[in-house]
Amino acid sequence: MRSTRTLKKLAALFLGVVLSASACSLKTPVVPEGADSVLEEGRQIWGNACVTCHGAGGGGGRGPALKESENRYPEIADQIQVVSEGLNGMPSFGSRFSAAEIEAVVRYIREVI
């Protein structure tokens, strides 16, 4: 009896830890209220297609950190080009997303992350 309860407790604890860890790692930075709605579209794309490699908050992982990437790409067009055409380990997204969608996710990176 006692060991079953302990096991159940352990299982619940384990599940809790796993759930909170995954919820945390999937949390993409929120677009400030009143901001351009395009940024929210960018956040959806970011959450669906980019976080696996760049981390939900843009802290990096398989791909580099993207925080303050606007400093490396003073021109938004150059950053858009990397996302549409790809670069080494960075896949190209030009056939998966429209030009407007790519601009939305790049703006989200530059303005929110």
Ligand code: HEC
């Ligand atoms: C399969 C992993 C992977 C995915 C998915 C991915 N990236 Fe990347 N990304 C990379 C890697 C690796 C690099 C580094 C390329 C290099 O410089 O050689 C990179 C580079 C970049 C850069 C240039 C970074 C810099 O500062 O030089 C941008 C911008 C970028 N990614 C945006 C995105 C966006 C937006 C998405 C989602 C639409 C995305 N990435 C999805 C792996 C990925």
